[in-house]
Amino acid sequence: MRLFSSSASPFAAKVRMAARHVGIPIETLAADTGAEPADLLAANPLGKIPALLLDDGDILFDSAVICDYLDRRSGHRLVPQDEAGWLQVKRLEAAADGVGDAAILSLYEVRYRPEDKRHQPWVDKQMRRAFRGLDFLEAHVGALGPEPTTAHFAIAGLLGWLNLRFEGQWEDGRPHLVAWLAGFADAFPAYEELKPRL
Template identity: 50%
Template sequence: MRLIGSTASPFVAKVRMAALVCDLELDFEVIDVNAQPDALLSLNPLGKIPVLVTETGTPVFDSTVICELLDRITGNALLPQTLEGFAQTRTFEAAASGVMDALILCLYEERYRPEEKRHSGWVGRQMAKADRGLDWLDRHLDELGAQPTLAHCALAALLGWMELRFAGKAEREHPRLAEWRDRFFDGHPRLKDVKPHL
């Protein structure tokens, strides 16, 4: 199977980490979403990454759907089978992905909008969402078990991406999350290799 994305994307990193946890090898194809929109749009009409192209040529998106597919392919390597474990893992993943969404919107506002047109109130609301999500993840951190699940992959991808795009934020505001990130990557060097980077 072929995974199309960017090395800097936290959503792509989540999928790449999930594939490694599942012991699946994906052919990774880096695409510049700005320079190659037609190639991406032919696979995903939304123009978003990641996209997984199955062995039959079927494009699958977004990261949550791709991870669920990987879990099914491997007989539930990412998602616990108990109702409580499943709900806890998916909720943790949703919180981490929600923080990614909010922080990406803040980043895009700064990167792509001229300074005189930036909406500071809107950015403040997005940052507040991200901060509430990080607070929640911090409070529930001890609920993560030792065996990596989709929750671990989502949190590691988020925190690895924050290290790249919001350097020092986790260390300053959520040192427990920063410590967890470092311990997790030290214990899982293969996953560290696919954390977001330029």
């Protein structure tokens, strides 16, 4: 299996960690989404990473669907199958993914738009969304158990990425998330190797 990926992506880090946890080997292929390379577009018509190319040529995206696939392949070691557990994990995974989606859009506004074309109210809206999502995670992360799930990997990927891109801007008022990440890194030593990095 090959994962179109980048070292900084929070979503790719989530998939890398989930695959490592369940012992499914994945070869990572660095993809420059800005260049829209043909092999990435063949694996994901949306041109985004992560995208997974299976050995039989089948393709999968996005990170939530790839993690669901890893969950199925691993005999459900990533998502609890009881309804309450499933709801909790999928809700927190979606919240973490949504925070990442919003914060990335605000970064892209700065990265890809000429200064005179930037629309600050739109950036502000994305950041309000991201911070509300972080507050939601702050309120609920303590209820996650010790056994790693897709929610753990989504939150850890997200916070690792925020430490790269928004250091000093997300931690205040969110002590549970800060402590949770430190605890996760202790409990899942591969985090240090697999977390987002520049």
